Amino acid sequence: MSLLSLVVFLPLVAAAALAAVPRLGDAPARWTWVAVAAVDLGLIAVLWLRYDTPPPGQLAFAEQAAWIPGVHSSYHVGVDGLSLPLVAMTGVIYLACAVYALREQHRPRGQAALFLFLQSVNLGLFVAADLILFFVFFDLSIVGMYFVIAGWGHGDRGRSALKFFLYTFLGSLALLVGFIGLYVAADPHTFDMTQLAAAPPLQGRPLAGGLVLAAILLGLVVKTPAVPFHTWLPPAHTDAPAVGSAVLAGVLLKMGAYGFVRVAMPMLPQAWRTWAGVVTVIGVVSVIYGALVALAQTNVKRMIAYTSVNHMGYVILAAGVAGLVAADTAPARGVAVAGAVTQMVSHGLITGALFLLAGVLNDRARTYDMHDFGGLAAPAPAFAALFAVGAFASLGLPAFSGFIAEFQIFTGSIAAAPVTAVVVLGIVVTAALFLRALQRVLTGETVGRSLGFTDLRARELWSVGPLLLLSLLIGVVPRPLLDVIEPAAHAVVGQLGR
């Protein structure tokens, strides 16, 4: 078994072991989760250190084994500059969640097993190089998250979980239809992603290409999510447990966005170019609409959920702009795509941290409403400091990863399609909404639920702190990350030119 497969399946094995040992006490179960997540992250670090940018169209650490030969589907995995950063980000977020959940009282063994299972399927999705494999991991993650929300959530969790499940499951069915379309159109028939990207089917067949792309796009924009397919997100976040929200926003949303650069763009370049304008518009609308609706929220968690719509809108925008092929804008479009991948990593870290912090509010005060708090900086200075740092990181302040991502997306998009300059308004609205939230929750006289609020505990500090620190590190020293992403981003833009 190669290193990559070990990274993917180690958590699954641990999950099975946890599930199989019912006598295991709560504390060993929690610490097992932390240990496995830490070891997995260590393995990912080894992976990163040994990574060499593969030649275009190929994957590093590639591994292939027969799986369902009847439909030409195989167990094919590997990483490149698009997936390795997401794999690393996934490992980091799950470790943070494991640490955060160290004091979980409600069925900790089951929670640990479920999250380890989810970690495996998420990692599997990012390394998958076969559409069936991709789809299996895509759907299993939805199933896992359903149980997280329904089992460990609060509020109207049953309904929210069901809504999440049905909505995204429906999206995944559209995705499956698209995948089958690709399979049927390929000659010879195959589900292998590297082969499909190397020889894209449906070139020169605009109608069929457009229909297949429409199916795939529908599946991906529901998951990402983009306006108008985003309404499952706020209730799912509001009622999910803190760690569930962190994983949902940090990792699961990326599966949709990752699908753009991994599946839709390289495998349907011609159709993508034809419909790039539509994708760009969806991105622009998501950016502005998500920011404005977030501005109107008074529930902290709902607000962060809507900023996810805004932030993922930038990714969609960059993906759309990449398809607006024109002479001599290829470098600019490459910058935009590099920004999109950076944004996926950055949003995972920052929003993951913010959701964990929102979880602290609910843990102490059983409410997310801004109006229930005031002057929280007095009883909880550490919480206030981290929340402020997270907010500034999320509003795209330089020295944090968000700036690195958004600067690339803005400059690349504006250079390739000047009308997209309108999205810069998004960062003013995001700034307004975060500063308003900071003002309402943290400053002023200490009132309401802020009275007697216990400051961050060690496990909370050590889960949120590293996420923000990593964001800071990327923001100040972006080269190690961008050196991995940029070749792959420019390769995607090259593939779109076919």
Add this chain to the structure above:
Amino acid sequence: MSHLAQAALWSLVVGPAAVGVGLAMIRRAEPIAVPLSLTVAAASVAASVAVAVARPSVSVPFLAGVDFALTVDGLAALLTPMLAVVTLVVLAAAAGEIRRSRARFHGLMLLFAASATLTVVAATLPTLLFAWEIMGAASYALIGFWWRAEDRVSAGLTAFLTTRSADLGLYVAAGAALAGGAGLALADLAHGSPGWRHVIAAGILVAALGKAAQLPFSFWLSRAMAGPSPVSALLHSAAMVALGGYLLLRVRPLLAATGWAAPLAMWAGALTALLLGAVAVAQRDVKQLLAASTSAQLGFVVLAAGADAVAGGAAQLIAHAVTKALLFLAVGGWLAALGTARLAGLTGVAVRWRSVGWSATVGALALAGIPPLSLWATKDVVLARVLEESPWLYAVGLAASALSAAYAGKLLVVIWSRAPAGRRGAGGTYRREGDTAGGTYRREGDSPGISGPRQAPLVLLAVCAATAGLLVLPPVGAVVARAVGQSGGFHVPWAELAISAVIALAVVLLVTRRPPPEPRWALRWLGLEAAARVLFVRPALRCADALARFDDRVLDRGVGLVSAGSLRLARLAGLVDDRWVDAAVERFAAGTRRLGRLARRPQTGRLHQYYLQAVIVLVVVVVVLVGWG
């Protein structure tokens, strides 16, 4: 040597930033905060002098193929030491004034100073934007430093949002520079393709006008006065606002290359100098007066950038920075001691605190443009250059100079008038003034004190405020002009200097006789903030609410309707299934059962009946076969 200089340049940015973040985040740093921050600031002064002499450049790869590059050119060599010195002086003065949360205060100030230095030495657009936005965020945290008072925090919010809205210009400019093909280095921006060059210039102009609190963005500076006085002494005199003007000086070839940007900058600067000068004259709150005067004085810097008077603009920037830092520190000390914000509350303070009073007087006289003090010379070098461009602009500039003499005179009259401030005592109550946008200035828990070692920084600043004019006068002026690459060489406009000196003296004398008018429009800062609220903030909030309702009531309801519809469809299908399909199956089964029952009838077990049945069947078969045949 060059390695050493490069290290000094890095340390100038990295040192204060790292220490600042550490101080701000680590609560246990409280006892060492002041000595540590003063040490770092002093080291920065040494490093800044070193880089000003050696002029190093450093760069590392950053993003989008652009380097994170720092360079010290002639202009930066002038500004960097000034910035370091003012930072050190202000931090030293603040050590007495800020007694609580010192670690957070000094940490944020150092972080701010680092970003301001980086703004000065930035050589590429991403580097500039990096520093520029951190500067804005640090200013937000510093204005809202006393976070228990909501109005101070919201003042920080107004300042940050206004400047960030203007900063969008830099993002757009960066995109345009990438498209323009000349690269993102500040020095290359003028060489971009002609179409994109206009976009770059427009973006940078907007961002610079926003940061420099020029029209129409000036109102944020009024709100920013809610912060502690030392913050204003650094941010709103020497650093943040000043760097808006500095950026325009920096990119003047770009402004000139577009044809329209330079005149536009000149008019924006001149009108700001004039109108905000009038605003300053009308203020009854002393920090508001100083703030409006900052906008007005920076108007001359922006005017200089448009008129290509770089040496004069840079000198004006430096002279104003030290003068205004001095005034903010002096006035801040008095305000804290007296617990008031009103100008009238300062009656006779110079008589009571002589030493501070004389320092402040030097500052105010410099601000008034009285010879031979600094701003007299620097302003007129700029105006003389403007006269070559347009007599109208020159006239506006002269009028603005007269207004600066008026507001400085107003301040002088109050602080030297004979009504003893002592009787008012430290318990003087604060009253919110008219419609000025200021907040409360009463400090929280810090005891007043403007004696002893705190006076040393003021004296130093006063000396600088008196002598900074030498930067544009012989013999130093020629060196400066050469260092910043002033086009057209160096000459001293003696005639213009004489005219403005006469005007300034006359206006100050006039103000001592008759108090200047205080029209409402000027008292309210031209209604700019109200206009921004009506035009931008309220529509945005209303739009956000409407969209949120749309999201809940239409989009989400739509999804709900679809799922409810599918449920209804399912129920219908269930009904059809029960009533029709299943009923049909049931009926079929019942029929079959009946048939079975019928079929059971003949199975009687009696032989004769079987025979009879066989006969009947045979007969039927025969009949059928015959009939068939």
